Amino acid sequence: MKEKGRKVIAQNRKARHDYTVLDTYEAGVALMGTEVKSLRMGRASLVESFATVDDGEVWLRNLHVPEYSMGGWTNHEPRRTRKLLLHRGEIERLIGKIREGGLTLVPLSLYFNDGKVKCELALARGKRSYDKRTDLAKRDAEREIQRAYGRAAKGRARELR
Numbered sequence: 145m146k147e148k149g150r151k152v153i154a155q156n157r158k159a160r161h162d163y164t165v166l167d168t169y170e171a172g173v174a175l176m177g178t179e180v181k182s183l184r185m186g187r188a189s190l191v192e193s194f195a196t197v198d199d200g201e202v203w204l205r206n207l208h209v210p211e212y213s214m215g216g217w218t219n220h221e222p223r224r225t226r227k228l229l230l231h232r233g234e235i236e237r238l239i240g241k242i243r244e245g246g247l248t249l250v251p252l253s254l255y256f257n258d259g260k261v262k263c264e265l266a267l268a269r270g271k272r273s274y275d276k277r278t279d280l281a282k283r284d285a286e287r288e289i290q291r292a293y294g295r296a297a298k299g300r301a302r303e304l305r
Contacts (some may be wrong), residue, residue, distance in 0.1 A: 153183050153255040159250045161276065163268035168252065169238075172229035173204065173261045176220045177292060178212040183261060186220035188254055195228060195249035195265055197239055202228040204251060241267055244292060298302075 189208040252264040
C-alpha cells in the first residue's frame with residue numbers, strides 16, 4: 145500500500161530563531177536504502193546542518209541519520225554529504241541569490257511526502273542578536289495581549305449568567 149500525505153521526520157526549530165527566512169524550496173534527497181529505513185523509524189537530526197551549491201549541484205551537509213540497527217555491512221555513514229534534487233532553474237536562481245551576498249541555505253524540516261523523503265530548504269539571512277531580542281519581545285507582547293483578551297472574555301461570560 146502506497147503512503148499518502150506528509151509525515152514529518154525532523155524539524156530545525158532553531159533555524160527560524162537564528163535566520164530570517166526569505167524563501168523556501170522543496171527538494172528531494174538522494175539516499176541509500178539503509179538511510180530510508182532509519183528515517184522511517186523517525187530518527188534524524190537537522191541540528192548544525194546546512195546546504196551548499198557546488199559545481200551546479202546542491203548538497204546537504206551535516207545531516208545526521210543514525211545507522212540502521214538491522215543493517216549489516218551495507219550500512220551508511222551517519223553524517224555523509226547527501227545530494228539534494230532540485231530543478232535546474234531553481235538551482236540557477238539559488239546560485240544568483242546566494243552570490244548577491246549575506247544569504248545561506250538552511251534545511252527547515254525533513255519529511256516523507258507520498259513515501260518519498262523531501263527536505264524543506266530555506267533561503268535565509270542570519271539574524272543579529274538585537275533582531276532576535278526584538279522578535280522575542282514581539283512574541284511576548286502578543287502572548288500577553290491574547291491572555292488579556294482571554295481574561296476579558298471569561299469575565300464577560302460570567303456576567304451574562
